[in-house]
Amino acid sequence: MRTVLDARISSGYGTRSRNGIHSVLDVETGLAAADTAVLLRDRVADGEKVSGPAARRSLTAAATTPRFEGRIAPGTFAKKAAQFLARDGLVLYDNPDASLICAFKHDNALCAPDPGATAPRQYACQPGCGNTIRTDAHACQLQERDDDIDKLAAHAPGRVGKRMRTNAHRLRETAAAHRATAQTAETLT
Numbered sequence: 001m002r003t004v005l006d007a008r009i010s011s012g013y014g015t016r017s018r019n020g021i022h023s024v025l026d027v028e029t030g031l032a033a034a035d036t037a038v039l040l041r042d043r044v045a046d047g048e049k050v051s052g053p054a055a056r057r058s059l060t061a062a063a064t065t066p067r068f069e070g071r072i073a074p075g076t077f078a079k080k081a082a083q084f085l086a087r088d089g090l091v092l093y094d095n096p097d098a099s100l101i102c103a104f105k106h107d108n109a110l111c112a113p114d115p116g117a118t119a120p121r122q123y124a125c126q127p128g129c130g131n132t133i134r135t136d137a138h139a140c141q142l143q144e145r146d147d148d149i150d151k152l153a154a155h156a157p158g159r160v161g162k163r164m165r166t167n168a169h170r171l172r173e174t175a176a177a178h179r180a181t182a183q184t185a186e187t188l189t
Helices: 007-014 020-045 055-064 077-085 136-153 160-182
Strands: 091-095 100-104 131-133
Touching: 020 055, 020 077, 020 091, 020 131, 055 077, 055 091, 131 136, 136 160
Parallel strands: none
Antiparallel strands: 091 100, 100 131
C-alpha cells in the first residue's frame, strides 16, 4: 500500500514553513549551544584552562550567552533560537566525539559546511580548524581514550594494532599540546 502526501502536509515536516520540524530543531540546537556556553563559563570559573585558536572568542561567547533556566517557550521562541544560531562565530557547539568545543565561524570551518550553514558538521571535525577550543576536561578525556586504545592495541593483530597505536599517539599529542598551551580566562581576556 502506498501513501501519497499532499504537498501542503509534507512541506510542514521538512521545510521552514510555519509548522515545520526545522523550527523545533533550531530550538533544540539553540538550547544545546546555550548549555555548552554555560558549561564552558562554569568550567572556566572553576579554574579550568582553555586552549585552541578560538579560545578568546569562545570565552566572549560564553560570557554573553544567557543561562536557560527553563520556562514555557512562547511561539516566538523558535524565531529567537534561529537568530541566536545565526550569530556567526559566537555560538558554541559541544563535540564530545572530538573532545572539543566548536566556536562555529563559517569562514574558518574545515568541516566543509554548506553555504549559509549556521552549525558545523560535527561528524566531519578536522584537526587544525580555527574554530576549536579545548578545556582541561577535554584533555583528560583524550588521555582516557589514549589509555583505553593502548590496552586494546596490545591485543590487536598486526596492522590493526599498529593503527590503534598511531591513533593513541595522536590523542596523546593532542592532550599534551593542550597542556602546553592552555591559559586561564584572565590571561586571555
